[in-house]
Each structure stands twice: as structure tokens, then as C-alpha cells.
Amino acid sequence: MFGRPRDRWDHGPVSTAENPQASQPEPGATPVTPEDQPLSSRNENRSQRPDSEAFKAFMAGSWAPTDTALPEKAPVADFAAQRRRAISEQFPGERLVIPAGPLKVRSNDTDYRFRPHSGFAHLTGLGLDHEPDAVLVMEPVGEGTGDDGGHHTATLYFRELAGRDSSEFYANARYGEFWIGPRLSRAQVSSLLALETADLDGLETAVTKDAGVPQIGGISIRLLREVDLNADALVDTSRINTGVDLEKADALDAKLAEALSELRLIKDSWEIEQLQAAVDATVNGFHEVVRQLPRAISHPRGERVVEGAFFTRAREEGNDLGYDTIAASGNNATVLHWIRNNGRVSAGDLLLLDAGVEAESLYTADVTRTLPVNGTYSEVQRRIYSAVLEAADAAFAAARPGGKFRDIHTAAVTVLAERLNDWGLLPVPLEEVLAPEGQQHRRWMPHGTSHHLGMDVHDCAQARRELYLDGVLTEGMVFTIEPGLYFKNEDLSVPEEYRGIGVRIEDDILMTKDGPVNLSGALPRDPEDVEAWMAGIYSPTGE
Numbered sequence: 001m002f003g004r005p006r007d008r009w010d011h012g013p014v015s016t017a018e019n020p021q022a023s024q025p026e027p028g029a030t031p032v033t034p035e036d037q038p039l040s041s042r043n044e045n046r047s048q049r050p051d052s053e054a055f056k057a058f059m060a061g062s063w064a065p066t067d068t069a070l071p072e073k074a075p076v077a078d079f080a081a082q083r084r085r086a087i088s089e090q091f092p093g094e095r096l097v098i099p100a101g102p103l104k105v106r107s108n109d110t111d112y113r114f115r116p117h118s119g120f121a122h123l124t125g126l127g128l129d130h131e132p133d134a135v136l137v138m139e140p141v142g143e144g145t146g147d148d149g150g151h152h153t154a155t156l157y158f159r160e161l162a163g164r165d166s167s168e169f170y171a172n173a174r175y176g177e178f179w180i181g182p183r184l185s186r187a188q189v190s191s192l193l194a195l196e197t198a199d200l201d202g203l204e205t206a207v208t209k210d211a212g213v214p215q216i217g218g219i220s221i222r223l224l225r226e227v228d229l230n231a232d233a234l235v236d237t238s239r240i241n242t243g244v245d246l247e248k249a250d251a252l253d254a255k256l257a258e259a260l261s262e263l264r265l266i267k268d269s270w271e272i273e274q275l276q277a278a279v280d281a282t283v284n285g286f287h288e289v290v291r292q293l294p295r296a297i298s299h300p301r302g303e304r305v306v307e308g309a310f311f312t313r314a315r316e317e318g319n320d321l322g323y324d325t326i327a328a329s330g331n332n333a334t335v336l337h338w339i340r341n342n343g344r345v346s347a348g349d350l351l352l353l354d355a356g357v358e359a360e361s362l363y364t365a366d367v368t369r370t371l372p373v374n375g376t377y378s379e380v381q382r383r384i385y386s387a388v389l390e391a392a393d394a395a396f397a398a399a400r401p402g403g404k405f406r407d408i409h410t411a412a413v414t415v416l417a418e419r420l421n422d423w424g425l426l427p428v429p430l431e432e433v434l435a436p437e438g439q440q441h442r443r444w445m446p447h448g449t450s451h452h453l454g455m456d457v458h459d460c461a462q463a464r465r466e467l468y469l470d471g472v473l474t475e476g477m478v479f480t481i482e483p484g485l486y487f488k489n490e491d492l493s494v495p496e497e498y499r500g501i502g503v504r505i506e507d508d509i510l511m512t513k514d515g516p517v518n519l520s521g522a523l524p525r526d527p528e529d530v531e532a533w534m535a536g537i538y539s540p541t542g543e
Helices: 039-044 053-059 076-090 118-124 188-192 200-208 227-239 246-262 269-291 294-297 302-317 330-334 379-398 404-422 430-434 440-444 527-535
Strands: 095-100 105-107 136-140 152-158 196-198 221-222 327-329 350-355 367-372 478-481 482-485 501-504 509-513 513-519
Touching: 076 118, 076 136, 076 152, 076 188, 076 246, 076 440, 076 478, 095 118, 095 227, 105 327, 118 136, 118 246, 118 482, 136 302, 152 188, 152 200, 152 367, 188 196, 196 200, 196 509, 200 227, 200 501, 221 227, 221 246, 227 246, 269 294, 269 302, 269 478, 269 509, 302 327, 302 350, 330 350, 330 404, 330 482, 330 501, 367 379, 367 501, 379 404, 379 478, 379 482, 379 501, 379 527, 404 430, 404 440, 404 478, 430 440, 440 482
Parallel strands: 095 221, 152 196
Antiparallel strands: 095 136, 136 152, 327 350, 350 367, 478 509, 482 501, 509 513
16 A cells, blocks of 8 residues: 555645655765654655656646546435435524545554545435545525525535646645546536535635624534534634634534434435345345355354455445444354454354445445354254244334334334243243333343434434434334344353354335335345255355
């Protein structure tokens, strides 16, 4: 990996003073000692980049013209405009600042692949790795005179890449086109999203102009906080300079984050298409994992083989993983968020695979299946698996339009308690277990049964309790159903035959006016169907 300068806001070319090659002494000159070199430039010591005037002159010309053709308006553009209109209705007269976020450092001078904040992506329609540091500003205007009859005009501020005649083109490893590839121009982004664009250099003025206390004529700012520390600092400095109460302003910001989260509780038709595409790619990833199981069995870190097989599909068919894959075999399946994935995959074990592909639009699937590694469930494995499947089916039946979101969980855990009682595992009678002051059955399923799904795998997380946990199931909601049972090796409260078995079954559910639809229903769930599906893909002996 080549080096990247760490100075995020210094968007100009790497200067001669900071270029280690340029700082090499001429023959006979006094050598440069380590103490003379700025610490900030030492990451470049290995780069040996050319810096001669002849090189610069040659690099400045003989490039093909940049493609300036304007793309057609993206299908998401009108949906994003409707979302901005909905947010505009909630905050008339206030300036709204929604950052995409910066690049994030993975290690020293290397960054993670960029992913914008979901609130920003939802309001703009920009997915993939477009425009780190971009900020959407919704400027208040007269009531009903803004975009689409709203109360704001929206402008996307971002930093356009310098032209090929600029030294930044080849000298800036974090932002230069020679290093990271081309990006759309402001005009192209505007055409694609039907959204006004402006240069990032104008952001400070756009955010701080006339800002202040509304009671004395200033414009109140609401910021999506903790996304971009530079944006936080810019807004906080403006507030301090204009006498705004910071504690009260923080509460206003929290309401914006809440509103952006709640806006995603109901998915529009475009979002549902994206979620189905993510689920379909995820199903293909599960097929690939089953195909690779013989290799996983033979490998000392078979869980990594499973993880890698799914990741390959995620990158081939989508943007990335929606979250770190859980590839848990044997007792590791009883660890709810097992992502080390460094264990063996043994033929007699169950493999719990919890994985999701993130589409290029950033919508993600979240699916779990628990598979018999040798292709056939044992009697005890089938007993536990069937109980979890029964709980999932009960939760699906409870998910009806007009019902409560919490009803899904209640239906699932009630079935699990009944089966645990049938097996003689409960320490007290079933009635006591199901009482609020009981709940001993939750020892073997301490997590919830359902969560909203969308751009974030745990979507709408800042929504109010009354709209989430206590919310009414409504057409357009997308959520998971994922009951499980987990009997750890070290759990002495259960018979030995149960120990080391973890089972979870998770599907992605769309609520329609007629009831729930299983978006991941193409992936087998019934134990007999799972066994037949696996038999059609591979032989555990590799034959």
C-alpha cells in the first residue's frame, strides 16, 4: 500500500518542503539529520516521489480530456428529494447540517474504504465511496418556497478533484485522481441527484452565515453530530461566538438525529428494491459457503474459509459486507457476536452463519442459518433447531399490520420457554418463567428477536421507544426475525448432550398491507429442506 498524507484539510499538493526526495541534500551539502525532518512528513520517507521541475512540466500535459458528460438522473434522486422534504417539514426556519463524514484511519497512513453516514446517504442518495468530507446543508427559506414546496433549499458541498494539469492530480495520495481514481464533478453530481452542489471551500460561510440566537434575529443550526469532528468544531465555534446556549443546542441536534433515524422506519419502494437485491446477493453468498465447506473442514481455521467465501460474494455482487460476518462452528456458535472466526469447522458440528451483503446503495441484508457441517442434523441438533424454527414461525405469525413491534419478540420467546419446559430444563414452573419477574428461560436466549433493517444493519437506532419497541407494525417496515438457543460447553444447568450447540435462524421481513413477506425465504429453513439443499451442492467428504 502506498503512503497517504494524513493532513485531511490540506488539500493542496505535497510541497517540496514535505517531499522527502526533494529534501535530499545536494552532493557535498550538509546531510539532513532525522531531527531536521518534520514528524508529519516522515510517513513519506519510503515514497521517493519525483519533484523536479522537468517532471512537473511533463506531468502537466498530454492527458486525454476529462469526461464531462452529464449522467441521467438516478432513480433514487426523486426519493431522496421526498425524504429531504419530509425533514424540511419538521424543522422550518432552521439550518440543517448533515455531514457525510471523513475518511477513517485504519492503521497509521492507511484508511478504511469510505462509507458515508447513513443519514447523509439517505437524504442525498449518494452511496458507495463517494465524497468523503461532503456536507449537505439545508438552508431555511420562506414557508413553501423551497425545494419541492418545502421550507429549505438543499446544497451538497464537496471537494471536486483538481484537474490533471494540477500537481494535486499526482502528488496528493489521499485525494489525487492518479492515486484514488476519478470522481464525478460538481455538475455531474448535480445532474445525477437533481441536487444543487457547491465547493467545499464555501462550507464555513454557508454554515455560519447569520447564525445565532433566533430570538435576536439569528438562524438556529441543527447539526448531525459526531459524524465529522471538523463540522462539530465549526458549528460549536459559531455557537460560542454568537451566544448560543451549547447545552440547549445539543438537545436540538439530538432531535435532528432522532428525526433522521425515524424517517427510515418506513421504507419507500426504491429502498425495498435495494433490500431485496442485498438479500438475493446474500443468498448467493450462503450457497458459496456450502460449496466451500469441504475445504473449510480440512483447514485448521475453517471458520476463516467460511468468512472468506461469503466475503468474496459480497464484494462481487455488492459493495461490501453489511457487518462483520459471524462464522461460528461448534461452541463458538454460542457466542452471540463471534467475529474472530479462527476456529475449526468439524464435520459433526453445527455452523452458525450470520452474514449480510451491503448493496452499492448501502442497504444491507442480515440473514442467519445454522447448518449441519456434515449435511445432516443429529437427533439433538434437530430437536433444538426445530424449536428455534417453531419460535421463528410464531414470531412471523404475530407480525401483523397494526400489531406491536414487541409482539414479535413475545411470541418467539414464549415458544422457546415452552420447549425448554418440555425438555425439563427450566428451574421453575413455566408460569413463573413467563412472568416479568421470572424470565429464567432467557439464559439461553438473552438477545431480542427483532430489529429494523435498512442502511444500518440495526437501522433506526435513534428512534424513540414509542415508535420502535412500542411502535405499531406498519406497511413499509423492514425488520428481522431471529430467535435462537445457545447452550454453552460450560453450562452445567443443561445435560451434556445439549452443550456446545448454538442455533439461530434469522430472516428479513417486509411488512405489507396484507401481512409480512419473507424477503429471504429463498434460503431453506426447514431442517429437511436445509439437508436437501446442502446435499445438492456438496459432499462433506469432498466426493
